[in-house]
Amino acid sequence: DQQVKQNSPSLSVQEGRISILNCDYTNSMFDYFLWYKKYPAEGPTFLISISSIKDKNEDGRFTVFLNKSAKHLSLHIVPSQPGDSAVYFCAAHSGGSNYKLTFGKGTLLTVNP
Amino acid sequence: GAVVSQHPSRVICKSGTSVKIECRSLDFQATTMFWYRQFPKKSLMLMATSNEGSKATYEQGVEKDKFLINHASLTLSTLTVTSAHPEDSSFYICSARMGTASVGAFFGQGTRLTVV
Numbered sequence: 001d002q003q004v005k006q007n008s009p010s011l012s013v014q015e016g017r018i019s020i021l022n023c024d025y026t027n028s029m030f031d032y033f034l035w036y037k038k039y040p041a042e043g044p045t046f047l048i049s050i051s052s053i054k055d056k057n058e059d060g061r062f063t064v065f066l067n068k069s070a071k072h073l074s075l076h077i078v079p080s081q082p083g084d085s086a087v088y089f090c091a092a093h094s095g096g097s098n099y100k101l102t103f104g105k106g107t108l109l110t111v112n113p
Numbered sequence: 114g115a116v117v118s119q120h121p122s123r124v125i126c127k128s129g130t131s132v133k134i135e136c137r138s139l140d141f142q143a144t145t146m147f148w149y150r151q152f153p154k155k156s157l158m159l160m161a162t163s164n165e166g167s168k169a170t171y172e173q174g175v176e177k178d179k180f181l182i183n184h185a186s187l188t189l190s191t192l193t194v195t196s197a198h199p200e201d202s203s204f205y206i207c208s209a210r211m212g213t214a215s216v217g218a219f220f221g222q223g224t225r226l227t228v229v
Contacts (some may be wrong), residue, residue, distance in 0.1 A: 002166035004156075041122075041204075041223065042222055043117075043207075043222045043223045044206070044220045046218065100159060101159070102156075103157040105154075105156040106156060113158075
């Protein structure tokens with residue numbers, strides 16, 4: 001049972017345009033969501049997060065939107081840059097002291113110059 | 114920012130041997146560390162939660178006798194793959210928690226294990 005789903009395995013955009021990465025979840029107990037960026041053969045790097053009590057969080061070129069009723073979140077990158085090309089993982093946390101993260105399968109973003 | 118160092122980054126071993134992977138939090142104390150495994154084109158799968166000074170908590174389906182986890186100090190957790198087999202070949206990643214959930218988990222660089 002996949003509780004965090006990233007249905008698009010890949011996305012290709014032109015430099016300067018907006019990249020929109022989507023993530024859906026099924027567990028209503030998730031209360032915190034995170035996006036990670038991962039280059040090949042490296043560990044993930046934390047990008048941005050959002051609490052379930054918010055619907056938007058912005059950090060520079062990165063904005064995460066959360067739609068709780070739809071159990072959907074998205075990461076917007078604008079303007080996209082070639083260096084943004086990587087795999088992006090959506091992750092969710094259900095609270096508690098153990099801080100376990102459930103990850104989606106990732107979306108490979110390619111930003112073309 | 115917080116740094117988690119994982120060593121080695123790449124290891125090749127023979128079937129039947131054991132391999133130890135270290136995960137260190139360099140500038141903070143991590144009471145909890147996590148070990149993940151990533152299969153090709155798959156998500157990160159949590160293997161176990163490592164708590165300093167106590168036994169690790171393994172996820173369902175993970176063999177605790179095969180994947181030995183030791184969290185000896187607040188800055189070091191180790192994963193030992195015992196009697197390695199080719200199917201254990203994978204990318205193993207550790208992460209450490211710092212503070213509250215709002216800061217996100219910090220990940221090591223990962224270890225590419227190849228068992229021949």
